[in-house]
Amino acid sequence: MPWMNKVSADRIKQEFKEVEVEHTEHTTNLHVKKEKLLELLSFLKNKEGYRHFIDFSCIDFPNRKERFQGVYILYNPDENERVIVKTWAKDGKLSSVQNLWACAKWAEREAYDMFGVEFEGHENLRRMFMWEGYPYFPLRKDFPLEGIPEVELPSLTELMHGRTEPPSHDYELLHTRIATLEDLERTEKARLQKKAQLVLNWGPLHPGTHGTIWFLFDLDGENVVQCDVILGQLHRGMEKIAENLYYFQFLPYTDRMDYISAICNELAYVSAVEKLLGVDVPEKARYIRTMFAELQRINSHLLWLGTGALDLGALTVFLYAFREREKIMDIIEGNAGYRLTSAFLRIGGVHYDLAEGTLDVVKAFIKDFPQRLKEYHQLLTRNRIWLRRTKDVGVITREDVFNYGLTGPVARGSGVPYDIRKLEPYAAYDEVEFDVPVGEVGDVYDRYLVRMEEMVQSLRIVEQCVSKLEKLPKSAPYINKEHPAVMAPKEEVFKDLEDMVKNFRIVVHGEKAPKGEVYVSGENPRGELGFYIYSTGDSKPYRLRIRSGALYNLSIFPKLIEGRTIADAIALLGSLDPVVGETDR
Amino acid sequence: MTEFWVSLLVTVIKVLVVLGVFLGVGAYLTWFERKLAGHIQARLGPKLVGPFGLLQPLADGLKLLTKESIVPAGADRVVYYLAVILALVPALMLFAVIPFGPSFKLFGVEVKPIVADVNIAVLLVFAFGSLLVYGTIFSGWASNSKYAFIGSLRKAAVIIGYEVVLGFSVLGVILLAGTMSTTGIVQAQIERGVWFIVYQPVAFVLYLFCMLAESGRVPFDIQEAEAELVTGYNVEYGGMRFGVFPLAEWYLNVMALSAIAVVLFLGGWSGPRIFGPLSPYLWFLIKMFGLVFFVLWLHWTLPRFQAKDITEIGWKVMLPLAVLNVVITAFVYYFV
Numbered sequence: 030m031p032w033m034n035k036v037s038a039d040r041i042k043q044e045f046k047e048v049e050v051e052h053t054e055h056t057t058n059l060h061v062k063k064e065k066l067l068e069l070l071s072f073l074k075n076k077e078g079y080r081h082f083i084d085f086s087c088i089d090f091p092n093r094k095e096r097f098q099g100v101y102i103l104y105n106p107d108e109n110e111r112v113i114v115k116t117w118a119k120d121g122k123l124s125s126v127q128n129l130w131a132c133a134k135w136a137e138r139e140a141y142d143m144f145g146v147e148f149e150g151h152e153n154l155r156r157m158f159m160w161e162g163y164p165y166f167p168l169r170k171d172f173p174l175e176g177i178p179e180v181e182l183p184s185l186t187e188l189m190h191g192r193t194e195p196p197s198h199d200y201e202l203l204h205t206r207i208a209t210l211e212d213l214e215r216t217e218k219a220r221l222q223k224k225a226q227l228v229l230n231w232g233p234l235h236p237g238t239h240g241t242i243w244f245l246f247d248l249d250g251e252n253v254v255q256c257d258v259i260l261g262q263l264h265r266g267m268e269k270i271a272e273n274l275y276y277f278q279f280l281p282y283t284d285r286m287d288y289i290s291a292i293c294n295e296l297a298y299v300s301a302v303e304k305l306l307g308v309d310v311p312e313k314a315r316y317i318r319t320m321f322a323e324l325q326r327i328n329s330h331l332l333w334l335g336t337g338a339l340d341l342g343a344l345t346v347f348l349y350a351f352r353e354r355e356k357i358m359d360i361i362e363g364n365a366g367y368r369l370t371s372a373f374l375r376i377g378g379v380h381y382d383l384a385e386g387t388l389d390v391v392k393a394f395i396k397d398f399p400q401r402l403k404e405y406h407q408l409l410t411r412n413r414i415w416l417r418r419t420k421d422v423g424v425i426t427r428e429d430v431f432n433y434g435l436t437g438p439v440a441r442g443s444g445v446p447y448d449i450r451k452l453e454p455y456a457a458y459d460e461v462e463f464d465v466p467v468g469e470v471g472d473v474y475d476r477y478l479v480r481m482e483e484m485v486q487s488l489r490i491v492e493q494c495v496s497k498l499e500k501l502p503k504s505a506p507y508i509n510k511e512h513p514a515v516m517a518p519k520e521e522v523f524k525d526l527e528d529m530v531k532n533f534r535i536v537v538h539g540e541k542a543p544k545g546e547v548y549v550s551g552e553n554p555r556g557e558l559g560f561y562i563y564s565t566g567d568s569k570p571y572r573l574r575i576r577s578g579a580l581y582n583l584s585i586f587p588k589l590i591e592g593r594t595i596a597d598a599i600a601l602l603g604s605l606d607p608v609v610g611e612t613d614r
Numbered sequence: 615m616t617e618f619w620v621s622l623l624v625t626v627i628k629v630l631v632v633l634g635v636f637l638g639v640g641a642y643l644t645w646f647e648r649k650l651a652g653h654i655q656a657r658l659g660p661k662l663v664g665p666f667g668l669l670q671p672l673a674d675g676l677k678l679l680t681k682e683s684i685v686p687a688g689a690d691r692v693v694y695y696l697a698v699i700l701a702l703v704p705a706l707m708l709f710a711v712i713p714f715g716p717s718f719k720l721f722g723v724e725v726k727p728i729v730a731d732v733n734i735a736v737l738l739v740f741a742f743g744s745l746l747v748y749g750t751i752f753s754g755w756a757s758n759s760k761y762a763f764i765g766s767l768r769k770a771a772v773i774i775g776y777e778v779v780l781g782f783s784v785l786g787v788i789l790l791a792g793t794m795s796t797t798g799i800v801q802a803q804i805e806r807g808v809w810f811i812v813y814q815p816v817a818f819v820l821y822l823f824c825m826l827a828e829s830g831r832v833p834f835d836i837q838e839a840e841a842e843l844v845t846g847y848n849v850e851y852g853g854m855r856f857g858v859f860p861l862a863e864w865y866l867n868v869m870a871l872s873a874i875a876v877v878l879f880l881g882g883w884s885g886p887r888i889f890g891p892l893s894p895y896l897w898f899l900i901k902m903f904g905l906v907f908f909v910l911w912l913h914w915t916l917p918r919f920q921a922k923d924i925t926e927i928g929w930k931v932m933l934p935l936a937v938l939n940v941v942i943t944a945f946v947y948y949f950v
Binding site for chain 1 (some may be wrong): 654764911922
């Protein structure tokens with residue numbers, strides 16, 4: 030995807046004298062003073078067509094006076110161009126852009142939670158992932174990786190006998206403070222503005238939430254007056270972890286974000302790192318990556334289909350979907366060695382060559398799957414009850430897609446053909462043919478149809494990858510081990526001294542990345558998964574920001590559910606399809 | 615005086631037989647449902663406990679009976695326990711008015727295979743059907759939980775709507791038979807040689823819908839709605855107290871309402887005598903379990919409605935249809 034063109038950059042320079050335009054190797058950045066920020070952003074949104082909000086985050090520079098730098102990433106859907114806007118905080122404060130883009134509210138809350146940057150004009154500036162009353166800001170550079178231990182947990186039996194001092198059950202002091210029940214109660218009270226009689230609590234563990242999300246519904250009868258989403262139950266501080274690891278070490282962590290589409294996460298991450306390091310990927314590796322990413326997409330959509338139907342009471346579809354999932358899982362397991370969090374990709378290629386017989390199994394799957402899809406369609410697509418539950422529920426307009434930074438099938442269900450695979454092809458997506466299905470109305474039913482059709486398109490891609498891979502010779506390289514930053518495959522390490530030395534060097538010291546910044550995203554089943562890497566020339570990223578599609582997609586949920594029933598909430602949440610591993614990171 | 619004691623003895627035996635058979639069948643229906651669900655869902659169902667998993671219901675029962683049962687804090691204890699009884703009793707009482715076959719003579723005593731052959735049997739069915747809702751409402755109210763509360767309110771809304779439809783859909787049959795006695799209705803069908811489903815197809819379909827709604831089966835299982843309300847009204851019950859609710863609602867109630875459907879629309883025990891002297895009973899059971907099978911089949915195939923949709927369909931579509939059906943039946947019956 031190209032970055033802001035020269036004409037618009039010149040226009041902006043004319044309009045805003047003090048704006049600095051910086052063309053780095055991989056991005057185009059606009060530097061603006063905090064006072065002019067809102068003006069510039071609304072100019073970008075209304076005049077230049079940068080309507081789609083992609084991401085906002087901060088970077089901490091403890092040695093500078095201003096310390097925090099806000100980074101906005103915007104997208105122009107007409108020109109297919111991105112731009113980064115950067116601004117320095119003043120006295121630890123930035124202006125809120127919630128009036129321009131509604132989803133900025135959540136992004137700014139996250140920045141407040143992680144950096145302690147305050148946002149002027151934010152309607153509800155609260156902790157996003159940590160609980161109310163937590164005194165630290167984890168992503169600041171002076172916050173230690175292992176956290177700040179404060180509370181030693183007493184064991185349950187001790188509590189029951191009233192003994193808490195001194196605790197015999199020594200909890201490992203490496204752990205930082207953990208939220209107590211009182212903390213959670215305080216969090217709940219702070220979030221809740223009681224308007225109606227009944228407050229229904231969903232979660233943090235509830236069968237309808239697909240993970241550990243915490244919903245609070247204010248009910249009037251069965252209608253939701255307002256809804257609040259409390260995240261953070263699965264927050265592991267991925268971004269903090271990434272800052273403390275070498276580039277190649279972070280790869281398995283990406284599996285654990287959106288754990289249902291692990292290979293897609295890895296693909297987005299390695300694409301970003303490869304761009305930063307300038308690594309070329311061999312053709313075979315690109316096709317293997319594409320094939321597995323698409324298999325993973327089918328896998329992920331099948332899980333969505335199964336659980337979505339289960340939520341609406343169609344119990345059988347769930348097990349049907351798992352029958353097909355099992356086959357894909359087997360293919361992945363046979364190649365990567367793991368089923369769920371596969372850690373299959375490597376910087377510069379893939380971990381293993383294709384296992385023997387993989388292509389035959391995939392071909393059998395391609396042959397079998399269309400009939401199965403037909404089965405699902407027969408069970409649901411024309412079912413009167415299914416239509417009644419999904420039609421005209423949770424309609425998302427096109428403006429809302431841009432306003433809330435929606436991506437993936439949720440955006441496409443509303444008729445916005447935003448698909449990174451087409452707009453900024455990575456892996457082998459520019460060499461295969463596929464269509465991007467879009468919806469018309471933007472309701473739950475449209476999103477359902479879009480995902481169903483996406484599975485067909487994914488199957489098409491897999492088919493093309495198979496025929497391409499069959500033509501490639503078996504000896505073709507699957508990893509670019511010539512590049513100094515790429516580790517050689519394990520079996521060669523034990524035979525070749527040079528490879529062994531190189532691997533040793535990378536594992537111990539890491540490979541230094543050039544200075545600069547890069548934003549690369551992948552089209553995940555749950556929307557755009559973007560990695561913004563800010564490198565200061567070290568072997569670890571200075572700042573690695575993960576743009577989660579699921580988080581932004583979820584941010585529209587409270588708006589959509591207002592005035593609808595609890596039963597709609599479950600259909601709607603299923604159609605937004607968040608995975609908590611990715612929303613919380 | 616001896617006549618009274620004999621009839622009392624016969625009634626007690628009949629009660630015991632009905633109780634034993636249908637509680638047992640109810641328990642084994644869980645096995646059947648799980649087996650059926652398994653095969654619908656491309657898996658095997660229970661198969662480890664006993665041959666074909668046949669001892670599974672016993673194992674389940676044992677588990678439920680030995681489980682610790684916790685009464686939630688703030689629960690209304692009296693109503694909490696009352697709900698269990700109120701869920702089970704009306705479902706069992708429904709079997710009292712079901713004739714399983716023609717009367718026969720045993721040791722010179724005429725025995726009717728029906729516990730209580732009263733001439734207002736159909737009214738009793740409505741009465742017990744309405745009583746069933748108290749089990750649900752009490753359980754939701756007493757267990758001091760919002761999920762249970764919302765679930766039971768949903769169920770109440772559904773039952774109120776569908777009781778009315780049920781009443782009207784059955785009226786046509788009563789008009790045709792000229793009696794409210796269940797035995798009488800079956801006799802009327804046998805005398806005419808026609809099942810009432812032929813005269814009353816609309817009423818039969820309406821009755822099926824009401825049956826699903828009353829017994830809380832898919833697509834009307836909104837009071838359970840495990841995705842949004844966990845399991846709704848019975849979420850705070852544990853052990854066998856929990857087990858009673860599905861047993862009563864999902865199995866006993868479905869069987870009883872199917873049996874009544876057989877009586878009203880499918881000619882009761884009538885059928886060709888191909889099974890020897892037991893053939894009326896077998897016919898009755900075959901028809902009844904045919905309907906039960908249909909209900910289970912729907913359960914594992916369809917998604918679930920929303921509460922507001924169900925009541926909307928009940929009041930706006932089904933009730934007018936049912937009333938129209940009664941009016942047309944009355945006119946035709948009077949003039950033809």
